Amino acid sequence: MGIKMKITLLAISILVISGCSNANSQPNHPMMDNEEMDDSMRNMGGNMMGNGHMSHNEVVSLNDSTGENELKIPSMLERDNEEEVAYTVRAQIGKTEIFDGIETNTYGYNGTFLGPMLRLDKGDTVKIKAINELDENTTFHWHGLEVAADADGGPHDVIKPGEEKIIEFKVEQEAATLWFHPHPEGKTSEQVYNGLAGLIYIEDDNSKSLGLPTDYGKNDIPLIFQDKTFDDKKQLNYRAAMNDDGTIGDTLLINGTLNPKLTVNKEKVRLRLLNGSNARNFTFKLNTGNSFVQIATDGGFLNAPVTLNEITLTPSERAEIVVDFAELNTANDLALINEDGSILLPFDVSGQNGETEEIQKELNDFALTSEEKSLPVTKEIELFGMMEMVTINGKKFDPERIDFTQEQGVTEVWEIYNKKDMMGGMIHPFHIHGTQFKIISRDGEEPAENEQGWKDSIAVHPGERVKIAIQFNHKGVYMFHCHILEHEDNGMMGQIEVK
Numbered sequence: 311m312g313i314k315m316k317i318t319l320l321a322i323s324i325l326v327i328s329g330c331s332n333a334n335s336q337p338n339h340p341m342m343d344n345e346e347m348d349d350s351m352r353n354m355g356g357n358m359m360g361n362g363h364m365s366h367n368e369v370v371s372l373n374d375s376t377g378e379n380e381l382k383i384p385s386m387l388e389r390d391n392e393e394e395v396a397y398t399v400r401a402q403i404g405k406t407e408i409f410d411g412i413e414t415n416t417y418g419y420n421g422t423f424l425g426p427m428l429r430l431d432k433g434d435t436v437k438i439k440a441i442n443e444l445d446e447n448t449t450f451h452w453h454g455l456e457v458a459a460d461a462d463g464g465p466h467d468v469i470k471p472g473e474e475k476i477i478e479f480k481v482e483q484e485a486a487t488l489w490f491h492p493h494p495e496g497k498t499s500e501q502v503y504n505g506l507a508g509l510i511y512i513e514d515d516n517s518k519s520l521g522l523p524t525d526y527g528k529n530d531i532p533l534i535f536q537d538k539t540f541d542d543k544k545q546l547n548y549r550a551a552m553n554d555d556g557t558i559g560d561t562l563l564i565n566g567t568l569n570p571k572l573t574v575n576k577e578k579v580r581l582r583l584l585n586g587s588n589a590r591n592f593t594f595k596l597n598t599g600n601s602f603v604q605i606a607t608d609g610g611f612l613n614a615p616v617t618l619n620e621i622t623l624t625p626s627e628r629a630e631i632v633v634d635f636a637e638l639n640t641a642n643d644l645a646l647i648n649e650d651g652s653i654l655l656p657f658d659v660s661g662q663n664g665e666t667e668e669i670q671k672e673l674n675d676f677a678l679t680s681e682e683k684s685l686p687v688t689k690e691i692e693l694f695g696m697m698e699m700v701t702i703n704g705k706k707f708d709p710e711r712i713d714f715t716q717e718q719g720v721t722e723v724w725e726i727y728n729k730k731d732m733m734g735g736m737i738h739p740f741h742i743h744g745t746q747f748k749i750i751s752r753d754g755e756e757p758a759e760n761e762q763g764w765k766d767s768i769a770v771h772p773g774e775r776v777k778i779a780i781q782f783n784h785k786g787v788y789m790f791h792c793h794i795l796e797h798e799d800n801g802m803m804g805q806i807e808v809k
């Protein structure tokens with residue numbers, strides 16, 4: 311018996327012993343050499359026992375950040391000219407040195423990995439020249455932006471390789487931290503995984519008057535959290551890493567930085583957290599157990615800062631938090647950690663004192679009216695399934711089918727229900743395009759204080775019913791979907807036409 315045959319039999323017996331029923335979700339590698347086979351088997355083991363989501367909840371841990379690399383800060387995108395708010399965004403293929411001395415094949419916007427930060431003001435009329443320099447179709451989706459459907463960059467807005475499109479919209483919503491990423495049908499997960507994601511900051515008179523930390527990269531820090539699996543050649547081999555129930559990796563990158571640390575002054579530092587992962591949920595906390603305050607949700611400021619010891623973000627959710635490094639005992643090693651204790655971002659607190667302005671008690675005038683609370687449910691969404699068997703209201707995405715219609719400017723109440731399955735079910739982060747909504751209730755209860763603000767994505771737990779009040783200010787066909795990107799690509803997505 312040849313060595314390959316022995317290894318194959320060993321792999322098969324491991325599958326049988328483990329009683330793994332999702333082995334067929336693993337890609338076949340007929341040409342694998344022995345070393346790759348070893349890796350592949352290790353990955354299979356990991357998937358079966360951990361991130362295979364067979365129990366929907368045990369997930370492989372992230373490696374601790376050693377803190378050897380200073381966190382990279384995305385550059386701020388420069389305007390094309392002074393006269394108008396016009397930008398160029400290119401989706402590109404490139405090579406990035408994520409590991410010292412090794413080039414990893416990646417995608418990026420206006421660069422080789424991730425994208426620049428696009429800073430917009432409320433009231434701006436924005437023109438973006440979107441150019442596809444990839445060798446496959448892509449779209450440019452502005453996640454959280456309240457724009458007409460033809461500017462939203464959903465799967466209908468394909469830009470072919472070598473082609474470009476001018477996208478125009480007016481910024482009419484309040485200050486918020488949004489993001490942009492591709493959204494082509496069936497390919498979103500791979501393109502995001504390979505590096506296509508960038509941030510959008512919207513500022514307005516309110517955000518500028520609050521006295522919050524606004525020194526970009528110094529005390530106003532964007533943090534894009536993404537977990538990846540690198541193969542033995544330090545490549546992002548999406549096909550090998552892919553899991554139909556959500557691709558989870560053991561290696562954390564923040565803003566594309568491996569083993570990041572953040573150097574800060576002794577002052578209040580605003581962290582704009584984005585869970586930009588394909589599927590991993592994060593629960594952020596400080597290793598010292600100290601609290602911090604949350605000041606903003608996906609789509610704007612909370613009315614007042616909310617003191618928290620930890621915050622969970624599911625894929626695509628954002629939160630702005632403020633950590634007061636002047637108040638923390640910097641004799642200890644400080645770090646942002648995940649729920650399981652893995653070190654995400656060590657902090658290096660310099661001896662320098664910085665700004666100490668108090669955070670204002672009133673940040674916004676967000677309101678859920680009693681009228682909105684008393685509206686009847688007019689749209690019901692049932693999320694169900696796992697792996698490639700995911701559906702919304704029993705159906706998979708069909709670009710030719712309109713699932714719902716809603717009138718422009720009219721508030722309706724949607725009830726989103728996450729129906730449990732035999733395995734108990736899993737959290738589905740539910741996202742709606744083109745608008746921000748308000749959470750009315752979770753299983754009939756008022757949402758937590760830190761969810762009483764504008765949202766465009768919401769974690770819906772197994773068995774849970776969430777009611778939201780939602781209005782679209784623009785017309786056209788918008789997507790709603792699970793933001794576990796593999797679920798989205800597997801058809802856990804529907805369409806609403808706003809008339």
Ligand SMILES: [Cu+2]
Nearest residue numbers: 738792794797
């Ligand atoms: Cu899902």
